[in-house]
Amino acid sequence: MSSTTPRKRLSREESQAQTRARLIDTARQLFVANGYGGTSIRDIADEAGYSQGAFYSNFASKEEVLLELLRGHMEAEAAQLSRLIDNEGRAPEQLLSELESWAATLNSDADWCMLSIELQLHANRSPTFAVEYRTVWDAHRAALGRVVGSLFATLGRTPPADPEQLAGAFMALTHGLALQRVAGRPDPSGRLILVFLRGLIASADSPQQQDG
Amino acid sequence: MSSTTPRKRLSREESQAQTRARLIDTARQLFVANGYGGTSIRDIADEAGYSQGAFYSNFASKEEVLLELLRGHMEAEAAQLSRLIDNEGRAPEQLLSELESWAATLNSDADWCMLSIELQLHANRSPTFAVEYRTVWDAHRAALGRVVGSLFATLGRTPPADPEQLAGAFMALTHGLALQRVAGRPDPSGRLILVFLRGLIASADSPQQQDG
Amino acid sequence: MSSTTPRKRLSREESQAQTRARLIDTARQLFVANGYGGTSIRDIADEAGYSQGAFYSNFASKEEVLLELLRGHMEAEAAQLSRLIDNEGRAPEQLLSELESWAATLNSDADWCMLSIELQLHANRSPTFAVEYRTVWDAHRAALGRVVGSLFATLGRTPPADPEQLAGAFMALTHGLALQRVAGRPDPSGRLILVFLRGLIASADSPQQQDG
Amino acid sequence: MSSTTPRKRLSREESQAQTRARLIDTARQLFVANGYGGTSIRDIADEAGYSQGAFYSNFASKEEVLLELLRGHMEAEAAQLSRLIDNEGRAPEQLLSELESWAATLNSDADWCMLSIELQLHANRSPTFAVEYRTVWDAHRAALGRVVGSLFATLGRTPPADPEQLAGAFMALTHGLALQRVAGRPDPSGRLILVFLRGLIASADSPQQQDG
């Protein structure tokens, strides 16, 4: 925690943290590639260059790595959202163009999407995991809901449904499209998400001014 | 020996078909509940009330049941679609209300959706299965794409993206929302899908009046 | 048994005999190729073009086919021997040349040899089978022993060991060489067996005349 | 904790080596008794007093134990041969008497012989195993061939066939005789092998006196 050993090559704590980080990262790659059920602890340890024992020195079970990944996932999505939320108060055109570039990044986030699907699937099957997962998920959905709400507010329109539900629907769309990805075929995810977003805006009532 | 029990006794073929049907149905339920990887052939056979050997008398492998389910899935969705396609030539309001009642049925299709996700995940990991799967999937997407195309044609509007891609996006949305379902919470999937559909229609160019 | 139905295509008995014969022959081929343990009843039935049930209509168990093969094996070897035994009384040179052509046929008898090895191995493991097998084997060894004995008698020499034991050794040599056969490499079995036979003759004492 | 038991306690490496050795030895016994196909990994592990997992911690597959046994077999036979080869340069009578005592040991090698037969059978059926097996076999045959060659050279005679082929024939004879062994009956293998060897020597041309 405290950075009091800046000179030594790798303090014990740093070395341990590195082992842990490498195991987590390897686990993420393998879960994405082969699924949670399709990845064994031996796979993770071998691929990361450690023994199985090293895994158990750092995690109590396979599910615990998944929890760790959930935390990282949460942070990554929060960071993405905070970038969008900062755009509040900008002109509508600017906000839309920011959204556009955000949607473009989704294509490169295929891994996170697949991981998110694995997390959701596992939450649907493991009650203990579900508890942790719902908390993160609900928080994330609420945050994205606020972005959606403020987008419509900026445009001076009434959202066609509860912003949180719309946020959930956009996440659903993103994950569903990630599932459809086939190596070697172009991925239209980002573009399609924007098409749907523009549709929502177009269908929203604008009390003050007609269809501007 | 004598044919004195014409109603209850099953002929060999019937009995065999029944075994097969029960195994398939049990497999579907378990794949939905526990995932493909989380379901063992023991589970399926036990739950259906047969021996493991009975499973192997009917299917060459676990993947083959999945293929059988895929066929059933395809037929069910094709039937649904053909009902929608028959509506061609109706008035736009009628078509939309038909769509509305169709979307309402999606809520009860949660199982098919989860199965579809399992199928997609497995296709992403098993090249042999992928071949069969893509064929079915592409056909289905094309059919739904034609429904989408004819909807916009009926309304006299230009779809905001390739109808097939839109069809894929709606399927993605449906699957993504199914993934979010939590037992005990209300499921807004059907309603949200219609919200998005209306949005697309609203954002579509109509030849008569140009939308600025 | 009685040939009273010479006109009909295939009487019931003939048809059954044919099924049985085909199963036996297929079993022989598969035992030779894959071993007794490596051949399943399904393999035999499938390969012969029948159902597993057909197998059990003709044989009580897998071991029973092996017994059937043992009988066929015995007959085949008895036939071979009787040809050699008929040569008794001939001139020594003629006898040796007959033996030479017999040894040459061994190369084509690789299948019988491998079957013989399978039979021996199974006899070493199944006491019930061993009983039947030893009977056949002892009879065959005794018969071949008489041929060996009469060969030395014809040559006017004393065999360097008990003729029966020599017979067993020649069978051992034949089987051991069959085991060494590798597809694609020339098989010197026949020639080597003759080399050894000539060796025995050369080393045999001839009381009357020295080494002629 | 304290090192107060210096003799009995096994270090990790020792304990691991012991496990491996016990598994190998048990496998050898069972392969000999029941054949390769007739021996399951469960059998080996149970008989050795370990779990099946322990087997897989030490060997990748059932075939790998067979390879390990092959190596042991090879070393044992190489050691035997080197003892014979050291006898080069001795007087012919001495060499023959050495051979005689060597042949006597063959009787006690019944297990190795049966194992050798299992190895050969498995090599005939498993291409991957065949590769390893042929290498060892060819080397062994070549070594024994040199012993045979030097024996004839010592005796000043021309061998009646290629020494390597004669070596192969002697191995075939040994294996074939091992196959004939029946518990409770005396085993004349060693004596018969010497009878055949003397026969070969008797039939060999000797430069001094031409053998008609």
Next chain:
DNA sequence: TATGAATGAGAGTTCATTCAT
């Protein structure tokens, strides 16, 4: 006689996890 679906035991193998080192 012949069928082949169904059985139940057992095959080889993998896995998450434990524990002495």
Next chain:
DNA sequence: TATGAATGAACTCTCATTCAT
């Protein structure tokens, strides 16, 4: 902390055999 041999349960799949048809 990290090791990896060892465990025991579970996995997919094959087998000889039974039995209703």
